[in-house]
Amino acid sequence: MNYDKKRTIILGITLFAMFFGAGNLIFPSFLGFESRANFTPSILGFAITAILLPMLGINVIVKRKGMKNLGDTIAPWFAALFTFLIYITIGPLLAIPRTSSTSFAIAIEPFISNPSKMQLYMVLYSIVFFTLSILIAFKPDKLSSFLGKMSAPLLIVLILIIFIATALKGMGIGGEHISEKYIATPFISGFLDGYQTMDTIAALNFGIIFVFNVEALGFKKFDEQRSITLKSSIIAGSLLFLIYLALGLIGRSSGLAEATNGTQILTYAVQDSFGMVGMIILAVIFVLACFNTCTALISCVSNYFHTILPNISYKTWVVFFGLSSAVISNAGLNAILKFSIPILNAIYPLAISLIVVGLFNMDKKESFRISRKLMMSVVGIFSVGPVLFNLFNAGAVFGALPLYDIGLVWLIPGLVALVVGYLIQKVFLKEN
Numbered sequence: 211m212n213y214d215k216k217r218t219i220i221l222g223i224t225l226f227a228m229f230f231g232a233g234n235l236i237f238p239s240f241l242g243f244e245s246r247a248n249f250t251p252s253i254l255g256f257a258i259t260a261i262l263l264p265m266l267g268i269n270v271i272v273k274r275k276g277m278k279n280l281g282d283t284i285a286p287w288f289a290a291l292f293t294f295l296i297y298i299t300i301g302p303l304l305a306i307p308r309t310s311s312t313s314f315a316i317a318i319e320p321f322i323s324n325p326s327k328m329q330l331y332m333v334l335y336s337i338v339f340f341t342l343s344i345l346i347a348f349k350p351d352k353l354s355s356f357l358g359k360m361s362a363p364l365l366i367v368l369i370l371i372i373f374i375a376t377a378l379k380g381m382g383i384g385g386e387h388i389s390e391k392y393i394a395t396p397f398i399s400g401f402l403d404g405y406q407t408m409d410t411i412a413a414l415n416f417g418i419i420f421v422f423n424v425e426a427l428g429f430k431k432f433d434e435q436r437s438i439t440l441k442s443s444i445i446a447g448s449l450l451f452l453i454y455l456a457l458g459l460i461g462r463s464s465g466l467a468e469a470t471n472g473t474q475i476l477t478y479a480v481q482d483s484f485g486m487v488g489m490i491i492l493a494v495i496f497v498l499a500c501f502n503t504c505t506a507l508i509s510c511v512s513n514y515f516h517t518i519l520p521n522i523s524y525k526t527w528v529v530f531f532g533l534s535s536a537v538i539s540n541a542g543l544n545a546i547l548k549f550s551i552p553i554l555n556a557i558y559p560l561a562i563s564l565i566v567v568g569l570f571n572m573d574k575k576e577s578f579r580i581s582r583k584l585m586m587s588v589v590g591i592f593s594v595g596p597v598l599f600n601l602f603n604a605g606a607v608f609g610a611l612p613l614y615d616i617g618l619v620w621l622i623p624g625l626v627a628l629v630v631g632y633l634i635q636k637v638f639l640k641e642n
Contacts, residue, residue: 217427217428218441218442220354220358221354221424221427222444222445222446222449223359223366223445223449224353224442225416225420225442225446226445226450227357227358227362227365227503228420228502228503229264229412229416229503230362230499230503231305231308231309231407231499231502231503231504233408234409234450234454234499235457235472235495236472236473236476237256237260237406238256238453238455238457238461238472239458239460239472239475240461241253241256241458241461242458242475243461243462243469243472243475244392244461245400246388248388248392248393248396249458249459251396251400252392252397252458253454255396255398255400255401255402255403256401256403256404256454257400257454258401258404259404259562260403260404260409260450261404263404263410264409265447267413267414267561267565268416269439270568270569272417272420272421272435272439276417277296277415278290280564280573281293283573284564284583285583292557292564293415296414296557296561297415297510299553300408300411300412300510300511301508301511301535302531306507306511307536309339309500309501309539310335310340310535310536310539311332311540312473312496313339313497313499313500313501314335314336314339315473316493316496317492317494318335320477320489332539332540333540339497339500339536340504340535340536340539343504343508343532344508344528344529346505347505347508347509348525350419350423350509350510350513351422351423353505353509357502357505357506358423361502362498362502364494366449366453368494369453369495372460372479372483372488372492373460375483375484376463376479376483379463379482398617399616402616405555408554410565411557411561412507414564419506419510419513420442424438424439461475464478464479465478508528508531512527512528512531513527515527515531552597552601555597555617556594556598557594559621560593563585563624564586567582567585567586577632577636578631578632579635580632580635581631581632582631583631584627584628584630585624585625585627585628587627588626589623589624589627592620592623592624593619593620595607595608
């Protein structure tokens, strides 16, 4: 294997590791469990928002040299506000704390015999977890050395071991139960479940940190960086799909009668195949996956805040976000997941729309000057609005609109706004 191919593979695995965290483990297996016979359309829908959009997003952001440059074509205030909200969401508010709380729930909690000391163990675990993550995040350009060469390959091997063991026991449909949403709209339900990985949002911010690692491996020219990002994203996306498929099939064939989350399904699978050894394997998988993403997110968020407040050093921000996330993580996994759903429903459509703007070069075309701004405004209204109204039990205001029941109420208004804005500029204002 020549040197360029080797570097490309390392960067592809690094990108995979940056994305593959807590939600990427628990949501595909639960999707398989709930969808059963409708697994195929469900996992394909999930792949759109959990793989395709994030990989397109990372390429768009590298191409535009940062999310701010893309967001500024909508409005400078939008770029500043949306960037801030995304970094806070994938930072200490939700995604980073979730990495610790999820890995604790799987790796430590099952082995604790005295429940009365659970909170103490959670605090101690979060301190160790985030201290190690802080130390590695101090050198963001070296993530490829740790993630791409060591932790991610081990993670992939361990997941494949569990999948193979489950496959040897038979990969049929494990039960008759199918969740109602997967009976009516399996593809759309999978599409919306992909929100929970937060990867489309994360993609808007991972670009800068990924470029650091691309440069560290010798790719200095911009055209080289764009090319290697595309190749790396194909590798990362392929790995993600294979792992999601494996996890989903584990859930689909699970013999559990009931489950409320993916952790229960994976725990049952490893205990059934390996007993206590399986629990240890699963613990290592969760710790590795969560630690990888945690370190990447801390690096990413700290770099952003150092950029806007350069008087505070990057390392100071790393310590601050590591410690603040440790505090929030002790609220527990269920509390974090419950809090995350409305926030993700509000900002995910905006992230998708912004990627579409960059993907089709609408930000570079003057003929889309009005339409891109109008589309983002309308998508914002129809994604944030329902979430705010639901807080006051007034969701019926949007309930009569098309696609509201399946969580895509923003889609048609956004497309209409795109077309109307284009026609206004072309026909009424007669601009090229």
